[in-house]
Amino acid sequence: MNVVADTALAADFVRLDGVTKRFGQGKPALDQVSGSIRGGEITGLVGPDGAGKTTLIRLMTGLMVPDIGGVEVLGFGTRERSAEIQAAIGYMPQRFGLYEDLSVQENLELYADLRGLPKQDRATIFDELLTFTDLKRFSTRLSGKLSGGMKQKLGLACALLKKPRLLLLDEPGVGVDPISRRDLWKMVEDLIKEGVGVVWSTAYLDEAEACDRVLLLNDGKLLFSGKPQQMTDRVKGRVFRVSGVSGRRRTMLAKLLDEDGIVDGGIQGEAIRLVTTPGREARFAASGDAKVGPAEPRFEDAFVDMLGGGPGGRSRLAEAQASLVARREGPVIEAKGLVKRFGDFTAADNITFEIPSGEIFGLLGPNGAGKSTTFKMLCGLLKPTGGEGRVAGFDLRRDAAQARNRLGYMAQKFSLYGDLSVRQNLQFFAGVYGLTGSKKRERIELMTSIFDFGPRLSMSAKDLPLGLKQRLALACAVMHEPQALFLDEPTSGVDPITRREFWTHINGLVEKGVTVLVTTHFMDEAEYCDRISLIYRGRSIALGSPDELKASVVTEENPDPTMEDAFIALVQGSETRDAK
Incomplete structure (x- = not known):
């Protein structure tokens, strides 16, 4: 595939010339990557987990050298002048090494020692940085007690600490809520005004649109280099919104995705969003009386198109569900005044909602808002301080074992056993969920076939690529055909094709009557939900469908808000009310 290049001349802070890097005998982590990074700009290093982003950043720091090709940073070759490079750059690794038992101030002191910052300069610099990151009021708090967004600000x-010419940020927005991500972007935009060059690595393709230029990686190869709009323009005139859908929109989406000429598609509140092949007319066999209109293309649309399109609308997992899950007259998942306190801190305060059969319900909220606490109480991992939680009619306090047998759980961080093989994980979780004999063998064989585990059954789970780890986690969670499925940020970091495959399975299961509770920081995934509860400071501050939440924040300045706009406006509105 030819790389699309932007040839405009500017000052290059980094030059990459045919860079190849291998680890072991497999295919290269980076394969003949060439490009440049400029000063006074944000360059997005964009791609899914395993694309080669972290490897490329570590090559820029001089911590590693390429096997083939060259890397030049600020005029220095990384093979010969790594010490000079490291003195002139700032580097925030993906897993930033904060010392959680040290305070914010103590972490700054430690890193100032490591960077050789003169003691007489520290007070002024610390004050500037704490003001810049809005952490001054938290300077005595232990870093282990900070939210995810605040930890990223401290890492920044x-x-x-030493004003760098080049700042390398390895996935600073991963797992961070939209408000914290927006704050981080504002800080970085202020830096480039001073001429600093910034590399922002990300798996969030919407972040690519905010960059000045982009290097798009996939599977170690550079697919695109240039301005993000150049990439997005590849699908201009080929993106449509289908509104006024009669019947179940998930069923219609599945049919549309299997039509010739449909490259990609997804749920957008009550509507359906589609990307077509070139020349495809905006008429779709399954749309009936629905209205079809043009929609603004996104960077992700172009990326999926470049990869050959999404996985289609068929879910073998849902087709294997023998019949409709027995629909309960009452709710399948129920929260009644749930409260959770840790000492004198209230993490969840009077959380109440009901989720009927066959609904996707989203829990959204900033980092540290209480959504994960609520989630864990409802799947039996945390005992509530007060209130009641039920799954399939079983009280989570009194009948926890029966409730757990009715649910499947997929954790935010890979929760399987890394030292066990794929086969052993499948066998273990089948046993945990009470499957025995021929039923156990049938379900394991089915999961192996659906998710294509056959060639990797003997591989340790920890050695799988992230996309396959998530497939294995999902397979284990649905092994026993649960009534309720709990998904905690299930697709963070995975490639866009795997994300679509994942949601095709979820949509199909929901059409069979499975009830889903999901947390996510992807606002486009929130659009798949039938209803959403927005949690902030331990309380539910909004409850409704995605379209209802967006409609609640419409203004003259923003007549067509996105889910991210709604998220931020509702949280800020709650802060304003609390301040009065």
Whole structure:
């Protein structure tokens, strides 16, 4: 595939010339990557987990050298002048090494020692950085007690202790809520005004649109280099919104995705969003009386198109569900005044909602808002301080074992046993969920076939690529055909094709009557939900469908808000009310 290049001339802070890097005997982590990064710009290093982003950043730091090709940073070759490079750059690794038993101030002191910052300069620099990151009021708090967004801000502060010419940020937005991500972007935009060059690595393709230029990686190869709009323009005139859908929109989406000429598609509230092949007319056999209109293309649309399109609308997992899950007259998942306190801190305060059969219900909220606490109480992992939680009619306090047998759970962080093989994980979880004999063998064989585990059954789970780890986690969670499925940020970091495959399975299961509770920081995934509860400071501050939440924040300045706009406006509105 030819790389699309932007040839405009500017000052290059980094030059990459045919860079190849291998680890072991497999295919290269980076394969003949060439490109440049400029000063006074944000360059997005974009791609899914395993694309080669972290490897490329570590090559820029001089911590590693390429097997083939060259890397030049700020005029220095990384093979010969790594010490000079490291003195002139700021680097925030993906898993930033904060010391959680040290305070914010103590972490700054430690990293100032490591960077050789003169003691007489520290007070002024610390004050500037704490003000810049809005962490001054938290300077005495242990870093282990910070939210995910605040930890990333502290990481950024430590990377800026010596004003760098080039700032390398390895996935600073991963697992961070939209408000914290927006705050981080504002900070970085202020830096480039001073001429600093910034590399922002990300798996969030919407972040690519905010960059000045992009290097798009996939499977170690550079697919695109240039301005993000150049990439997005590849699908201009080929993106449509189908509104006024009669009947179940998930069923219609599945049919549309299997039509010739449909490259990609997804749920957008009550509507369906589609990407077509070139020349495809905006008429779709399954749309009936629905209205079809043009929609703004996104960077992700172009990326999926470049990869050859999404996985289609068929879910073998849902087709294997023998029949409709028995629909309960009452709710399948129920929260009644749930409260959870840790000492004098209230993490969840009077959380109440009901989820009927065959519905996707989203729990959204900023980092540290209480959504994960609520989630864990409802799947029996945390005992509530007060209130009641039920799954399939079983009280989670009194009948926890019966409730757990009715649910499947997929954790935020890979929760399977890394030292066990794929086959052993499938066998273990089948046993945990009470499957025995021929039923156990049948379900394991079915999961192996559906998710294509055959060639990897003997591989340790920890050695699988992230996309396959998530497939294995989902397979284990649905092994026993649960009534309720609990998904905690299930697709963070995976490639867009795997994300679509995942949601095709979920949509199909929901059409069979499975009830889903999901948390996510992807706002486009929130659009798949039938209803959403937005949690902030331990309380539910909004409850409704995605379209209802968006409609509640419409203004003259923003007549067509996105889910991210709604998320931020509702949280800020709650803060304003609390301040009065």
